[in-house]
Each structure stands twice: as C-alpha cells, then as structure tokens.
Amino acid sequence: MLHPVNPRPQMPGQAGARLAAPRRAGPLLAAGLFSALGLSALACTLSDDFEPNSVDDQPSAVTEVTGSVMASAGAAGCTDPRGCCATSEDCGMGQVCLGGVCQAPDDCSSLDDVSVCQIELCPGPNCPTNVEDSCSDGVQSGDEAGVDCGGSCPVACGSSPSFASCSDGVRNQDETDVDCGGSCAADCGAGKSCAQDSDCTPELLCSPVSHVCTEISCADGRQDGDEILIDCGGGTCPGCPVGTACVNDSDCNSGICALATCRASPLCEDQTRNGDETDVDCGGSDATCDRCGDGKACRQDADCARGDCAQGICISCQDGLRNGSETAVDCGGPDPSCRRCGTNAACALNRDCQSGICDGGVCVTFSCSDNRQNGNETGVDCGGNGAGCARCADGVGCQLGSDCASGACSGGVCISCRDGVRNGTETDVDCGGSCGDCAPGRSCGADADCASGACVGGRCCGGSQGDCTRCAERLSPTIDCDAPQAGQDSTGVINCRNFLQCLASNPAICPTRNAPGCSGDNQATDACPHNDYGGNAGTGLTRANQVLQNAGCQL
Numbered sequence: 001m002l003h004p005v006n007p008r009p010q011m012p013g014q015a016g017a018r019l020a021a022p023r024r025a026g027p028l029l030a031a032g033l034f035s036a037l038g039l040s041a042l043a044c045t046l047s048d049d050f051e052p053n054s055v056d057d058q059p060s061a062v063t064e065v066t067g068s069v070m071a072s073a074g075a076a077g078c079t080d081p082r083g084c085c086a087t088s089e090d091c092g093m094g095q096v097c098l099g100g101v102c103q104a105p106d107d108c109s110s111l112d113d114v115s116v117c118q119i120e121l122c123p124g125p126n127c128p129t130n131v132e133d134s135c136s137d138g139v140q141s142g143d144e145a146g147v148d149c150g151g152s153c154p155v156a157c158g159s160s161p162s163f164a165s166c167s168d169g170v171r172n173q174d175e176t177d178v179d180c181g182g183s184c185a186a187d188c189g190a191g192k193s194c195a196q197d198s199d200c201t202p203e204l205l206c207s208p209v210s211h212v213c214t215e216i217s218c219a220d221g222r223q224d225g226d227e228i229l230i231d232c233g234g235g236t237c238p239g240c241p242v243g244t245a246c247v248n249d250s251d252c253n254s255g256i257c258a259l260a261t262c263r264a265s266p267l268c269e270d271q272t273r274n275g276d277e278t279d280v281d282c283g284g285s286d287a288t289c290d291r292c293g294d295g296k297a298c299r300q301d302a303d304c305a306r307g308d309c310a311q312g313i314c315i316s317c318q319d320g321l322r323n324g325s326e327t328a329v330d331c332g333g334p335d336p337s338c339r340r341c342g343t344n345a346a347c348a349l350n351r352d353c354q355s356g357i358c359d360g361g362v363c364v365t366f367s368c369s370d371n372r373q374n375g376n377e378t379g380v381d382c383g384g385n386g387a388g389c390a391r392c393a394d395g396v397g398c399q400l401g402s403d404c405a406s407g408a409c410s411g412g413v414c415i416s417c418r419d420g421v422r423n424g425t426e427t428d429v430d431c432g433g434s435c436g437d438c439a440p441g442r443s444c445g446a447d448a449d450c451a452s453g454a455c456v457g458g459r460c461c462g463g464s465q466g467d468c469t470r471c472a473e474r475l476s477p478t479i480d481c482d483a484p485q486a487g488q489d490s491t492g493v494i495n496c497r498n499f500l501q502c503l504a505s506n507p508a509i510c511p512t513r514n515a516p517g518c519s520g521d522n523q524a525t526d527a528c529p530h531n532d533y534g535g536n537a538g539t540g541l542t543r544a545n546q547v548l549q550n551a552g553c554q555l
Contacts, residue, residue: 147172188213278303294319308335327352350376356384378403379414394419408434440467456504466511468553470504472544475551481543495533495540500547502528512554513545 083102085091091102135144135153143151148165150157165173166184174182177192181199188199192213194206200213205224207214216225218237226234228251233240239253240246244262249255252262259267259275267275268282268289276284282292283303291305292298292314301307304314310324317330317338325333331341332352340354341347345363350356353363356375366375368382368389376384379396383389383403391405392398394416401407404414410424417426417435425433427449428442437451440462444450450460454474461471473480481496503510503518506527510518523529534540548555 149173190214306337308337350374464552464554466507468551469510469512469548470507472500472503472548472551472553475553476547477550479543479546479550481547489539492534492539492543495538496543496547499528499530499533499541499544502533513548514555 080101083091083095084100085097085102086100088095088097091097095102095104097103135148140147144153145151146157166175166179166186169178171178173184175184176182176194176199177188180186180188180192181194187201188194188204189201190204190213192200194200194211194213197206200206203215204213205216205220205222206212207220208222214220218227218231221230223230225236227237228234228240228246229244232238232253233244233246233251235248235250239255240251240262242252242254242262242264244252245260246252246257246262247260249257251257254262254264256263256266263270266288267277268286271281273280275286277286277289278284278298279292279296282290282296283298292303293305294314294316296304296314297312298304298309298314299312301309303309304316306314306316306318308315308317308324313323315321315323317326317335320329322329325335326338327333327347328341328345331339331345332347341352341363342354343363343365345353346361347353347358347363348361350358352358355363355365357364357366359374364374366372366377368377371380373380375389377389378384378398379392381389382392382396383398392403392414393405394414396404396414397412398404398409398414399412401409403409404416406414406416408415408417408424413423415421415424417430420429422429424435426435427433427445428438431438431442432444432449438444438449438460439451440460442450442460443458444455444460445458447453447455449455450462452460452462452471452475454461454471456471456474459467459470461467461474468475481493481500499519503513506518509515509527513519517526519528519530520526521529521531523531530536530541533544545555
C-alpha cells in the first residue's frame with residue numbers, strides 16, 4: 001500500500017500537503033494508478049532523466065488504494081459533526097469531502113480522497129523547490145552548493161553574508177558566534193566565540209586556547225597590546241629581561257634601556273665607549289656621565305671637564321701645552337678662562353696680551369706718552385683703560401663714553417654739545433637728545449628735546465611769535481578751547497579750535513594773530529578771515545584770544 005509521509009511546511013498559495021512518491025513505480029504504472037484514482041492535479045511530473053524509486057508489491061498497492069477510494073464513496077449514514085458529504089460540492093467554502101466528511105484541504109491524514117492532496121513525484125534534482133524556504137533553513141538542501149548558498153539561492157557561496165544573515169539570531173554562514181565575527185560587520189564581544197583577533201571588538205583579542213574574545217592582559221601567554229615580548233614591557237606589564245629590545249626604561253626589569261636594549265647597568269659605568277659617549281664612560285648627552293678630562297675625545301666644549309674642546313680633544317689652560325685657541329702655552333686666544341699673555345709671548349690680537357699691545361705677533365708694553373695708539377687706547381695716547389691715559393677729545397675714536405672727555409661716544413667717535421656739529425643723539429646742532437633743551441623753532445623728536453617742553457610738528461614751541469602762535473594750546477597752561485564759561489554754546493568751542501588750527505597751519509603768514517593777511521576782513525585773501533569763525537566779537541575768537549594771551553603769544 002502507499003505510505004503517507006509528514007507534509008512539508010506549506011508556503012502561501014500551496015494547494016495542499018505533499019505525500020511521498022511511491023517507490024519503484026514505473027512511468028506507466030504510476031500513470032495508470034493515478035488515472036484509476038481520478039487525480040485531477042499533480043504537484044510535478046517525472047523528469048526525463050530521473051526514474052523515481054519503485055513501489056513494492058504493485059498489484060497489492062493498487063488494489064488497496066482503489067478499495068479505499070471506493071469505500072469512501074459509500075460513506076452513507078455519516079454522523080460526523082463536521083458535516084457529511086458525498087462530494088466536495090456538499091461542503092462549505094474552503095473544504096473538501098474526505099471519507100464522507102467535510103474537512104480542510106490540507107488534512108491528508110487518510111487516503112480516502114487523495115485527489116485533493118499534492119503528491120510529490122519528483123525527488124530528483126530537476127524538481128522545482130521552494131527557494132525562499134530552502135535558502136534560509138540552515139542546511140544544505142536541494143541544488144545548493146553549500147549551506148543556504150549556490151544553486152538556486154540568491155547568495156553565492158564564499159560571498160559576504162547578507163544583512164539579513166548577520167542579524168537573524170542564528171549562527172550561520174562563516175559567523176564565529178551568533179550574528180558576529182567572520183564576514184559580518186559586527187565584532188564579537190567578550191566571551192563570544194572567535195577564530196582570530198579580527199572577529200573581536202578592537203579592545204579584545206581572540207584567545208588561542210579557548211577561542212573566546214578576551215581582554216588584553218599581562219598573563220595571557222601572548223604578545224599583545226604594547227608588550228615588547230610575551231607578557232612583558234610596554235609600560236603596563238612587568239619589565240623584560242636584560243638583552244631584550246626596548247624603547248623606554250619601563251620596558252626593562254632592570255629599569256635601564258640604553259641603545260634600544262635592556263641593560264643591567266648604566267652605560268657610563270660599563271668601561272666601554274658606547275651610546276653617544278665621546279670617550280670611555282664620559283662626555284655625550286647623558287648628564288649622568290662624567291665630563292671628559294684633558295686629552296680625552298670630545299665633540300663640543302660641554303663634553304669636557306674644563307669646558308674646552310679643540311680639534312676633537314679636551315684641553316685646558318692648565319695642561320702645559322699650547323693647544324686649542326691659545327696663542328702661547330696656556331694663554332691668549334678667545335677663551336676667557338685662559339690668562340692673557342705676558343711681554344714677548346706670542347699673540348694674534350691686542351686682547352691676547354696683558355699689555356693690550358700685540359706688535360708683530362709679540363706682546364709688548366706701551367705707555368700713554370709714546371705718540372702711538374697702542375694697548376687698548378681708542379686714540380693716540382688717549383682713551384682705553386690704560387693707567388694715566390687722557391680722555392679723548394671730540395672727534396677722536398672711542399668705544400665707550402668713558403673714553404671721551406665729553407663723556408659721549410657716538411658711532412665710535414667722541415662728541416660733545418659744544419662742537420658745532422649735530423651728532424650723537426642730538427636733534428639739532430648741540431641740542432636735543434643727551435645735549436639738553438633746544439630753543440623755539442629748533443628741530444626736536446620729543447617734548448624733552450625742547451626748552452618749552454612742547455614739540456609740535458618736529459619743531460620746538462615757544463617765544464612770543466611764530467612758534468608761539470603755532471603752539472598756542474600746548475603753551476597755554478590754564479585756558480583752552482574746550483572749557484568755555486558757563487552758558488557758552490558748543491559752536492564757540494568749535495570756532496576757537498578751528499581758528500587756532502588755521503593759525504598753526506599758516507606759520508609764515510600768521511606769526512601773530514593780527515599779522516597782515518592773517519585774520520582780517522578779506523575773506524578772499526586772508527589766511528584765516530575772522531568772519532569764518534564767528535567774527536572778532538564771537539565767543540570762538542574771544543576764547544582763542546584768551547588762549548593766545550595765556551600762552552604768552554603776541555596778538
């Protein structure tokens with residue numbers, strides 16, 4: 001007899017449950033059987049290149065099935081509460097007649113009416129399948145080349161998993177844990193399974209023993225994090241043994257990292273020239289190393305105990321040798337720690353000699369009355385710090401003001417405020433700067449250069465005409481245009497200020513306020529016609545006259 005099988009899960013629109021195909025039933029036998037059963041539809045047809053399994057005891061199977069169908073047709077006197085029927089037309093909408101009883105069309109638990117069931121006749125590779133179900137069931141089925149990939153599935157094997165497969169709550173594809181690791185964008189957290197470090201979140205590593213994402217530690221048996229070797233170095237873990245490559249002292253258990261290697265003792269105590277030492281255990285940039293003594297190798301003065309490195313050798317002015325920049329044995333030269341050379345000692349410059357005189361490459365004595373400029377004199381027998389030398393006169397060479405009789409040295413020449421020449425810091429001939437106050441009209445750079453204490457437009461103010469009229473407001477000690485008496489309007493203030501400014505702008509025409517052509521009635525020719533400023537009787541000019549008089553200017 002035919003054996004019903006459990007129906008596969010139904011997809012939307014599937015007509016009914018499917019039954020297993022009969023074994024060893026040839027094409028003709030199967031066709032005759034289903035013709036006898038009156039089947040109106042088949043789930044699929046046999047392919048040309050696949051023979052389904054045959055059915056044991058073919059005559060018996062046909063007889064049993066046929067008898068069952070016939071028995072169902074005579075289901076008279078039915079009392080089933082679901083409703084009795086002779087055909088499916090007797091049943092309600094969506095039901096079929098099975099064994100004389102109205103039932104749902106997917107109920108194939110009996111073979112009383114197999115015409116309403118789909119019978120799967122195609123177990124071969126060319127049979128149609130439900131691709132949507134089989135490509136997400138987590139097993140390799142149908143024509144898939146791998147689990148849920150290849151064949152009819154939309155995902156090719158070996159490609160990155162789809163978004164859905166990395167968020168489906170199932171460990172599939174190449175995930176190392178549920179929806180993380182492998183080709184998924186999401187990294188696995190602590191405690192999740194992994195195959196390599198890249199499967200875990202950045203702060204975690206994949207343990208080579210447990211294959212679980214774990215935190216970096218100094219006892220995980222691997223070199224990770226900033227470690228120099230396995231579980232040592234890097235500043236966080238214990239230091240590494242002597243001989244290990246290192247970057248900082250904290251990388252070493254000895255606490256000494258030198259020449260990128262952990263060492264047992266400092267470089268400056270190993271009796272070897274190493275690091276940037278300039279000689280054995282001395283010199284170089286390491287402040288803990290001794291400075292090198294005379295005769296030891298050096299690169300710069302700082303390498304030497306006496307602070308003098310000459311031609312790669314530490315020297316001093318007490319070594320009994322003429323070396324370095326010395327002009328004679330332990331004397332002369334630019335090194336201030338070397339003494340100055342005595343008479344008849346070799347020299348290159350005057351400064352090499354105690355006498356301050358280097359004549360013909362030999363230090364000689366001098367005097368302030370030998371009619372020669374020698375020693376440290378700045379002029380012939382004057383200047384310098386030689387005992388008894390006079391101070392130099394104006395116009396004679398000098399280095400400091402103390403070299404000059406005037407006490408003023410400017411541009412390498414002694415000057416004074418009585419030499420009839422504008423020199424030094426003077427702003428005018430023999431006045432201004434360090435030479436005292438200049439008279440009205442003389443050149444100035446600041447108020448302090450002028451006797452009046454007022455420098456306007458580069459010329460000293462003062463007198464009663466010209467430079468007084470020009471500087472009236474500066475020279476008026478108690479009255480100005482900005483302080484009108486009570487009741488005077490602002491127009492008077494403006495007219496006063498503008499009138500005084502006009503006088504200052506025309507010093508040649510207006511040496512005094514009432515000079516011809518300055519402030520008369522002729523508005524066409526006068527420089528500052530009074531009617532332009534409110535007239536002579538106006539408050540503006542009245543106040544201007546008061547300012548001029550208070551400054552001592554002639555009206």
